[in-house]
Amino acid sequence: MSERCFVKCVVKPGTSLELSERQCVAKCMDRYMESWNVVSRAYANRIQTYSSDS
Template sequence: MSSIFGGSTSTSSETASSKDLNARKEAVMTSVRNELALANAQELINKTNDKCYAKCVTKPSTSLSSSEETCLSRCFDRYMEAFNIVSRTYTARLAKERLDGQL
């Protein structure tokens, strides 16, 4: 097909270029999602450590007592369990909403 400037336009090269652009866009989006997931995980661990430390270590010293270690372990386990429950529920809800939107 000729353009008004005398050259020819190639639909197949435009399609390939568009596919390449979409692939790069998807790669960037995946990278951003991964970075956000990592940042969220780091924030969860930091908050959990701060809250559990404040709750379990009442008299800071050079080492933890066995009761402090047990408390920290249980506290962290509870936070992770709660996080996993919320994450699974949220993921299931998003999946359901996507399916409902497709119908």
């Protein structure tokens, strides 16, 4: 998450972490954790359908 959000939010690293960059990182963290849940659900559903099919 740290790597991903750094890539998205700190395009040109300056002398300090700007307020806008910090806000972006915070937003990015929230979206990343949401994404984690979406992926987890999709994978769990898939495992469930797969194991009930066979």
